[in-house]
Structures are given as structure tokens and as C-alpha cells.
Amino acid sequence: MSERAVTPSGKARHVLGVRGVAVALVLASMITAARSAEWYVSPAGSDSNTGAIDSPFASIARGQQAASPGDTVWLRGGEYRYSGTTGSANAVLFNKSGAAGAPIRYFAYPGETPAFDFFDYQPVQRIRGFSVQADWLHFRGIEIRGVQQVITNVNESWAIRVENRADNNVFERLNLHHNEGPGLFIADGGNNLVINSDSHNNYDPDRGGENADGFGSHSNDPGNRFVGNRAWNNSDDGFDFINSPAPVTLEDSWSWRNGYIPGTLTPAGNGAGVKAGGFGLNSDTFPAPDSVPRNLIEGNLSFNNRAQGFYANHHPGAIEWIGNTAFGNPRGFDLLNDVEPETWPAEHYLRNNVSYGNNQNLMNANGTLIDDENNTWNLRAVTADDFLSTTPSGVDSPRRADGSLPVIDFMRLAPGSNLIDAGAALGRPFNGLAPDLGAFESGFAGDFNADGRVDAADYTFWRDRLGPVYSATDYAVWVANYGTLQASIPAAAVPEPAFGAAIPLLAIVCRCGRPIR
Incomplete structure (x- = not known):
């Protein structure tokens, strides 16, 4: 369900529930599916293969090289392990964009979980597991774990870092955990959607846990939204929007047990479930x-x-x-x-x-x-x-x-x-x-006593909650939602009792004419 509402600031905003977002994503996928190509990546593949389902690539980087706007790169289940003490700060760099209405999709193959493991990837850098520097990408169903913070004189690394003005990306059904820094961090870019994803057990021991948030956004660009996510057991905050010059939206998400070394009651970072803003202490x-x-x-x-x-x-x-x-x-x-x-x-x-x-x-x-x-x-x-x-x-x-x-x-x-x-x-x-x-x-929905019907008992409960001031206008609100009294007691004859006074109701029927189910 989608509605247009006006905030106290006077600016209109679009309200779209989690299910509405999911439906929109499905419809967009259906529109472009007919004209797109499909590529396959597997831990058992080879980058010299064709990328077909029976000849998959070995790396997601090779999938990106092959893909064009509108294409889907299917990631087969299994572990994609990264190792070594030399290499780029960006273990996986996404720098090829999709297009409006034709994103490049990096999707888990149905029923399988591709797990990107960075525990053994330790170049002397601030590491990004996924560095997203492109527009119109859609990630779904991916697990990212073990991004390391190798150097100790700077702040955290990141499981996913959105940067380089990366816009209009979707991060969906991700599982980000046991990283030495935030699970997902939007440093730059706008209109990115993070939906139905989990970020947990992230901890940066070299900084005493002070930077490993579940999710964060500090972007100059507006339109970044976090919807339907969970953040727990992160050593700093669950969600952190400090130093974000552009507005951020957090909807329908859960956050718990943040601010401890994961699995313990030992204090670590700041420990807010939702740190909703701020710019420090220097005005x-x-x-x-x-x-x-x-x-x-x-x-x-x-x-x-x-x-x-x-x-x-x-x-x-x-x-x-x-x-x-x-x-x-x-x-x-x-x-x-x-x-x-x-x-x-x-x-x-x-x-x-x-x-x-x-x-x-x-x-x-x-x-x-x-x-x-x-x-x-x-x-x-x-x-x-x-x-x-x-x-x-x-x-x-x-x-x-x-x-x-x-x-x-x-x-x-x-x-x-x-x-x-x-x-x-x-x-x-x-x-x-x-x-x-x-x-x-x-x-x-009006069944205040949960007996499966909306009736006189529910009406009395609702009426008494209004307090000492009650009017026929209030009764009209009830009628508009749940139905009217029997004809023997016309609506116009409803008195205006003091708090707690009884109205001799005979029956109230549901607006739809049947019990609420």
C-alpha cells in the first residue's frame, strides 16, 4: 500500500511498506527479464568458461565483465574464498553500471547461498569486501563475512562500502556478519535502498569496537533508505547516521544488543540501537x-x-x-x-x-x-x-x-x-x-476484546477510552469504520454521556455485515 503524506516540515514524502517495495522490485524484474541475458558464477567454475549454467565463471568480477544493463549474474551456492597479504583494498570492485529500468543483478541462485569469505584476505589496507562504485545495481541473497582490519592506525574496514557517488542501487536479503567494521556503509551516493537485510556480530577489536556498526549512512546525497533490516550484536551501534549531510530514512527495522563485544556483556562501542543523526560537538x-x-x-x-x-x-x-x-x-x-x-x-x-x-x-x-x-x-x-x-x-x-x-x-x-x-x-x-x-x-481493527466480532462490548470499550468529552461526532467516527446501531436506536439519538456512563446498546454490526475474521 502506498500513500502520499506531508511531514511536519511541509515536504511531501512517499510512504511505501516493505511488501510494497518487494512488489515493485519484482515488477521491475519482470519488465526487463524478457530482454536480458543470464550469466552464472560458481566456486567450482573457471573464468575461462562461457558463463552458461553448465559452464560457469569462477568469480563475480568475471560476471561483471560479461554483464550488460538488464542482465542477471546468478551466483551459485558455496564459499567464495579470498586470501593473501597483497592485493587491492577493494576485494571485489563493482564499477560497471546498469541503467534505469535495466539494473545489473547479482542474485543468489534460487535455494542456494553464495558466501563471500574474507577472513584470509589481509593486505595492509582498509579493506572493502564489496566496493560499490556504480549505479543501478541490485544485490540479493548474498552472505559476506570476515572482512579484516589489518592496520591499526586508522578506523574500520567495511563489508560493503557504497562510494564514488553510487546511486540507485538495491541491497536485498544480505547476511553481513563477523566483519571488523560496519556491515554496510553508504559513504557517498543517493537513492540507495537497503531492504530485508541482516548485519550482526561485527566487531573491530583494534579500535575497541567503536566503529563496527550494523548499518550506516553518511552521504551527501538524499534518498537513502533502510527498510525491514535487522542489526544485532554489533560492537558499536545498530544503525548510525552521524555526519550525514543528507536526510536518511529508517523504516520497519529491528536493532538489539549493540554496544558489546559480540557474545559477551563486555562494553565496547557506543551502544545505540539507532543513532539517528548528529555532527559531533564542534558547532x-x-x-x-x-x-x-x-x-x-x-x-x-x-x-x-x-x-x-x-x-x-x-x-x-x-x-x-x-x-x-x-x-x-x-x-x-x-x-x-x-x-x-x-x-x-x-x-x-x-x-x-x-x-x-x-x-x-x-x-x-x-x-x-x-x-x-x-x-x-x-x-x-x-x-x-x-x-x-x-x-x-x-x-x-x-x-x-x-x-x-x-x-x-x-x-x-x-x-x-x-x-x-x-x-x-x-x-x-x-x-x-x-x-x-x-x-x-x-x-x-475494532475487535478490542478479541472475540472475533465487532459488537457492543467493543463499542463500549472504545467509547470509554475517549474520556469525559464524548459527542455524536465521535459516534459518527465509529459508524464510518464499524457500522451502526440497530434502527431502534438512531444514530442521531446517541446521547453525550459523562465518562463511564452507559448507553443502552442492543447491537452493533460490522460494516461488512459479518463477524471480523
Whole structure:
């Protein structure tokens, strides 16, 4: 589902769900498939082969040499090992572009996993496992592991580094792990999409773990989006957008247990689940006040991180925080901005967020600057009973067949929770009368007592939540969504009771005329 919404900044933005993105990718693939060629690469192949399915190349570099815009390079399963103490900083360099509507695709062969292993690739350089310096490329289903940081007087290496103004690339269903630096880092380039990918257990021991993020974007170019990703057990942050002059979007992603040496409780890097912006502490390096990027952080879950769930990181401007859930962090939402806020005010916009079970649910929030409504700290107390589960079972379980995140009970709202339909409508699809609070939209759509029907009991529950002011206009909202009272009680005759007063309802029927299923 796609909608056009207007942000508080007044700029229109396009809201496209994870499934919508996936559908768009499939349609684009279908359009170009008829006119494209296919090439095959296998660990058992040879670069002197023809590249046919029964005569595959041995290297992805040879596949790139053969491919033209619109072509697909199929990567057969198995290990692609790189070794040696001499060689380029770019173990694999992508410098041939596809074209609009005709990307070059580097896809895992169906049902197989190509694993690029760089543990033994150790030239004395800052290593890039994949250096992406081209446009209109699409990567899918690839595992990258073991990128090393050989020299210790500079910062991290990278599993994937997007650079050289690389635009319009897609990184899909990747598994990036055990690298001595970030899993995927956008240094330069715009309109890149990172979707349904995992980055975990990355740790740079030579720097004490301070640079190995799951994902990062510091680009000058706009349009970079991270959708449906997971970042966990990274020694620094899960997602890091510090020093990004252009706005970045993070949607529908999960981040947990970042900031430790992987597999331990030993502190390492900064430990934010989502570090959503910032430019350090020297205001001389800040952008002009009207040029500070307004990053969008929407629909994300961040829990059990060492420092913060969601962190503004001294960001000298506004960030949009919409429909996120923070749980089990020392600080749920940390909006720290302490460098000349009179010049660079942190006018953050916060709606529909859940912060529960953190040592501090909201911290460093300047009430004279931020715009926050319809969040848990604005509305009502939250308890464990509001959720199906507060135990993070299954968060790292396999993804669904389409690459989307697994559906689990953790931090999803329970039937009857006051957080259902308590949000503000901002353009994202929702069930019921209004968006739910937090990262997950429930499927109860008016069935507040979860008995399989929308009826008088649900209406009474909804009505009482409105508080002491209730009107026929409010009732019309219910009717528009779920149906009307029986004819014996006309809608126009609905009284305006005080909070808790009863209305003698006989029945309410679903708008579709049958029980909700």
C-alpha cells in the first residue's frame, strides 16, 4: 500500500511498506527479464568458461565483465574464498553500471547461498569486501563475512562500502556478519535502498569496537533508505547516521544488543540501537540551521542495547520519530542536544511511539522545542499486559519466504491494550479507527476484546477510552469504520454521556455485515 503524506516540515514524502517495495522490485524484474541475458558464477567454475549454467565463471568480477544493463549474474551456492597479504583494498570492485529500468543483478541462485569469505584476505589496507562504485545495481541473497582490519592506525574496514557517488542501487536479503567494521556503509551516493537485510556480530577489536556498526549512512546525497533490516550484536551501534549531510530514512527495522563485544556483556562501542543523526560537538562543523537534515525514523523496534534505544546524538535540528518501540534499554528515547540549541534547535517531532521497560523512557527532551503527542509518555501508563510478549524470542529467527521479518509476539500489542488506535494518522496504513502506538500495527481493527466480532462490548470499550468529552461526532467516527446501531436506536439519538456512563446498546454490526475474521 502506498500513500502520499506531508511531514511536519511541509515536504511531501512517499510512504511505501516493505511488501510494497518487494512488489515493485519484482515488477521491475519482470519488465526487463524478457530482454536480458543470464550469466552464472560458481566456486567450482573457471573464468575461462562461457558463463552458461553448465559452464560457469569462477568469480563475480568475471560476471561483471560479461554483464550488460538488464542482465542477471546468478551466483551459485558455496564459499567464495579470498586470501593473501597483497592485493587491492577493494576485494571485489563493482564499477560497471546498469541503467534505469535495466539494473545489473547479482542474485543468489534460487535455494542456494553464495558466501563471500574474507577472513584470509589481509593486505595492509582498509579493506572493502564489496566496493560499490556504480549505479543501478541490485544485490540479493548474498552472505559476506570476515572482512579484516589489518592496520591499526586508522578506523574500520567495511563489508560493503557504497562510494564514488553510487546511486540507485538495491541491497536485498544480505547476511553481513563477523566483519571488523560496519556491515554496510553508504559513504557517498543517493537513492540507495537497503531492504530485508541482516548485519550482526561485527566487531573491530583494534579500535575497541567503536566503529563496527550494523548499518550506516553518511552521504551527501538524499534518498537513502533502510527498510525491514535487522542489526544485532554489533560492537558499536545498530544503525548510525552521524555526519550525514543528507536526510536518511529508517523504516520497519529491528536493532538489539549493540554496544558489546559480540557474545559477551563486555562494553565496547557506543551502544545505540539507532543513532539517528548528529555532527559531533564542534558547532563550527555543523550545517547551516536551515540545511540540517531531517531524518525519518519510523516503525522501528530497538531493545536491550547497551546505551540507548533511539538516540539523537546532539543532532542540531529536528528528527521525525514516528511509531517506534523502545524496550529494555538504559534510555528509551534520548534526544540529547546540548550544543548551541538557540542556533540549532532540536525541534524533534514525535508521534505514536512506545517507550516501555527502559531505565528512562524519555531523556534530554527539551519540552519547549520538541513537538510530541500521542506517545506513551503523553497518554497513559503502560504495563506488560499491553503486549503479547515482552520476551524477545524469535527475533533472530529465519525471515519469511519473501525476505520480510518474522512475525512473532514480542512487543506486539495484546487485545484490549489501550495503545491500540491511540495514535495520530500520518499517512501510514493502519487498521481500526487510528494507528496503534509502537512499531507494530495490530490486526484487531475494532475487535478490542478479541472475540472475533465487532459488537457492543467493543463499542463500549472504545467509547470509554475517549474520556469525559464524548459527542455524536465521535459516534459518527465509529459508524464510518464499524457500522451502526440497530434502527431502534438512531444514530442521531446517541446521547453525550459523562465518562463511564452507559448507553443502552442492543447491537452493533460490522460494516461488512459479518463477524471480523
